[in-house]
Amino acid sequence: MVDGQQVAAFLGQGDNEQLVALAGEAVPVVTAMVRAYTRDGGFVDGLLPNEQLEAVIVTATARLVANPEQIRQTVGGVQQLDGFQGWSLAETFVLNRYRKKAAG
Numbered sequence: 001m002v003d004g005q006q007v008a009a010f011l012g013q014g015d016n017e018q019l020v021a022l023a024g025e026a027v028p029v030v031t032a033m034v035r036a037y038t039r040d041g042g043f044v045d046g047l048l049p050n051e052q053l054e055a056v057i058v059t060a061t062a063r064l065v066a067n068p069e070q071i072r073q074t075v076g077g078v079q080q081l082d083g084f085q086g087w088s089l090a091e092t093f094v095l096n097r098y099r100k101k102a103a104g
Contacts, residue, residue, distance in 0.1 A: 002057045042098030
């Protein structure tokens with residue numbers, strides 16, 4: 001199961017206790033979104049995400065906590081957009097491997 005420490009370590013800030021705590025709060029939200037997107041596909045025993053979905057949870061949570069206010073910011077010549085706006089292309093490729101399609 002992904003935790004805040006994994007996300008902070010992915011961002012190279014594993015010793016930042018505030019970031020670990022913030023990521024720890026965001027992980028369940030992102031995990032719920034992954035679970036909903038895949039309709040529980042890729043979750044071992046319906047509870048734990050497999051290794052590939054864990055990677056999606058880590059990367060998506062990292063993007064979410066990089067801008068916790070989720071507002072547009074400009075610092076000098078660098079502009080950070082409005083925050084988390086959905087899955088990245090790479091995350092979508094992984095998620096689609098496990099997504100259960102509705103019968104039609």
